Amino acid sequence: MSDAYLDATGQAALVRSGEATPGELVEQAIERTEAVNPDINAVIVPLYDKARREAAEVPRDAPFAGVPYVLKDLTVHSKGDPYSAGCAGVKAAGYRSDHDSHFVERMRAAGFVLLGKASTSEMGMYESTEPLAWGPCRNPWNTGRSAGGSSGGSAAAVAAGMVPVAHGNDGGGSVRSPASQCGVVGLKPTRGRVSSGPMVVESDTVCGMATEGVITRSVRDAAGVLDAVSGHRPGDGYHAPPPHRPFAAEVGADPGRLRIGVLDVDPTGQITVDPESVAATRAVADKLTELGHDVADGYPETLRTGMWPLDWFGCVGVVIAREFDWLGGQIGRPITEADVEPATWAYIEQGRSVSAITYAAGIDALRVQAREIERWWEEDGWDLLLAPTVPAPTPGIGQLGATADDPSESVAMSMLQNTVLFNVSGQPALSLPLHQRSDGMPQGVQLAAAYGREDLLLRVGAQLEAALPWADRRPPHGVR
Template structure:
């Protein structure tokens, strides 16, 4: 099989099987992926740091005999270093400084050990603080389903690369929905794992509550399970620990979830924010499907989700974290980072973070810990197994929609209603590409389980993948969405 003849829509598991069977070489897989990235770069702008020559050289030599030997992958250019490669986090001042990583982080080290070949790093909004991937440093990434639209953020570059068939799997991370939202907008599987399931070594725990989590974006449940198995596990000195899983997640793909008790939430928990009709209907339809599959379904959700001050508390921790990040970069570069070196939203956040006192910070962290306890009660033994919500309170918006100077912050608040709460609690949360708008754009549905229960989510996801297959839905030139995408 030649490089140009490699099927771009095979998932990572299938590509790895081709290599093991000798039907294709790692070099052929990598060369085919490189060709696809080059051919689509002008249209998508998904991969911003190329490792093409190095990747082909690596694929031509000995590779670790791991589960994904020879399979090409891209890594998100945000807090996940790969030795010798640019690490700009979407920031102009790091691009201008030509900053490069001096080491592999734990995630990249484990990907390499599994046999993956890293072909490049993907576009992100500046320091990940955006619902769309449109950094001034590198320009916007476009949604393969409609290039006029956003692929989401902050893992938008990774999502666009997988959705367009450039690679079968991409690294992503999630500090408030940054993996699940692009999964929803680009028609992918996106599982944010339990806090500390995947080590972020050598980095610490963002915001003191371990809100960020690494994971992957894929086109199949089996890929998500198998790659998370590769990435999972602690590193010495990790500040948090995840409960051990009973067995590898890939074995859960063929396991029966049994009858589950499922709660539905089809409207924003914040008063005054109207529900998007398309995503609300997706939750309703999911409830009907789950009942047909034998699950007990009712409209219910954790009362703690209705807390009116969650978003303010989460926002303040974001500001404090970003301010600390800028102080850290100032030390590394040997000079202070001026506020006007940042894009407008972050320029406004950093002073707020600096003004937050140590007492206010600790009080906010303690509030979040109490919030986590209140949330956990809904999933306690005898309670519910899974919560189903929209991923977004809306469908993929046009590029620039969140950047509007007058309406941008309000629009982010309206759309960002269902994801950040589970970063605060550390629970596993999954976006599945179950539906689409009448105009053909993807619509993800979110499934949330109790702390440590990725196994249950994988079982349920595999059941839904069989009941409502999405593998045949792909972007292409035949798609002509209406002006509003519906």
Template structure:
């Protein structure tokens, strides 16, 4: 299927539904692109081509019936499939998931056909998708640059047009960061929109949310419809949408009042990212929206929250040591972790229970302060850069154990705009609205009030219709071979 690259997931599903192509033809097209393109980007941790081809021969149903798909190697577990969190210890142990996750079931019920899993940094704790288990994942737009993380493998396969949509999750920006770096659409939906069960009620105190990276807003909306909703035992649920999210695509937005912010205290923002926001402001005004400068005070205090956030994540990584030992069936030394997690685990082993609870309280209080801005007569939407610079060069953001504090701050400085909304639970979306002089995609972030994913989807689809972004692609994949 030579024109496979031209379709989003919804388009491919329509071809299957109307009998123009078969699921097998789509799976074969995806496999050929994996074989041709993945060696350059190294975005897959595991593949199951024979199983995918077999699945393509069985009856299919659901909104994405017959569409090839890849889940991240952290989340959306499926019983009997490798689910190794980018961890070399689990990879060497050959660990496979012991049960299905609710999310994995919903992807399967949506009709997607799984070809394997995408790469992630170990335990999904880094904005660089690189691990000792799977190596370096490279950005299709510049093979010497990172994809972002932690859903960097997902961003890479979508940007390289291997598949049109892929699973991702987001604990501090892990969908939005790679979306910005690789030129994808990346929505972090409202907290509890998608269940983490049955193995977890919440992840990282509710900061981590499940979703997807796509090339189109309609795919993002339709996938969210397919995977959202509570399951029995979930600790809390978010307000249900008034109607399916896919119905928000193309729906009138009305005249929105949008606040814009292009700097955060304590961090530098690259001129390319400021320009991306400024260009977007002009587009928004041309569409009839009111755009005003905004300075949400609580949002600007992220620099003060960093030590507390680090303690919290470090505590979870320290706990992961015991979890990995259980899954691997042997004693594991901290030095078997990758450098970032060695540093986190070292910190976490000295965080007391009282420190941990205090960190939760401080962050949750700050998250409420951030969210309250949307309920004080301020704009309905906040517009910011997604990340603070273009995709970094490989190695620039690695954690150096000889100088871990400085390198960790440099790492955090790459994505200061995203974590606040993991803490507050609000929906936030990165859109590929700009390209710099080098042709690298530059994303911008839109944020709405808690539960208002619908407003973001409406606005995103309006921007996509007025200023289409999907015509762009990395030069080396411009001419598919099949």
């Protein structure tokens, strides 16, 4: 059996060398998932027989032939498989997707094999993956702690050694936050880099806030998967500038001397950033200085007013109401209050009361804030922004509970303060598992680049991976 924590690039190399077959990689991943998933509850829909069939048919010359992955149960579809978006009513209705999303098609073309569906919070709305439909997903570093949200199932599956790669989507930090809390790599690409099509749902990918992303064990895997899945498709609402060369070529490339800003405070002054989050960020800043970069405190001035415009927040309910109208059409009846969690229903009701003028004003406010954030890179001459991915310790299971009275989880919103700004601006951001906290939990540190500059993130991410390696860290509740 291959090393449970070997990354996707390494597993693909075993197939190319003849040391393993695609079928063997898949069988080993099934064994690992069956061994640890009962304690973690990351994979909610196993697709083992389908995975075996796909492994038998995968071309041996595909770049990732036979490498298993899991798909987050939200927005992106795999034909014939259960889809619930974390919603109990949709789960009970037995809905199955009638098509493959472009992401799934491209992963299959690259040789990846879909092993199962990973858990998400209901509609991806909440900062901890604890949907009533499936039960809580637990962190493999401490099963009493959250795996983060909303791609918690994906991050936990990678961290625990079930699979080397997982899909996630990120509308406010939903790839990067769970990656930080589970000790893995989380990449949110540039807006428009990866198609969410062919369907047009969730009100234009949450007004352009959301994008498909990847969770991996290594920077080289993040680059390789991005090469596999990126590219504009007809009908996509956004388009990222094409890269000058494959992203995989950026891993190990010299990034040159970069100007890097450091943000380790709340610019609004409303919360205190946890001291260990600050210490982790400062340690990485020191290492970047040693690597030859110009590092200094700095961040976009507009962040003093908040990470996103409050005028936009009313749009969230519209997005959720629109999506549940679509889901109701798929299951043959309207979604009712009994089908969803109380906080989600509160969003739906709020969304149905928003006027078209108010919605349009919210979108305008979002674009203005995006412009002000991007200026720091485009006009002020910075290359990267360094910050803690999340500014607080990983919460316990049940600690972050949205209610009908507080659907936005006001406590949890502070967890997103350093991630959501790049959903507003559409810029790429990368969370790296560079620190271990005193309680044994991982702490991610985030780098963000200008629009379309994943190349810089991957170059510097690879630099840090070599200087501060994390590959030997093993969670106590992962594969042994």
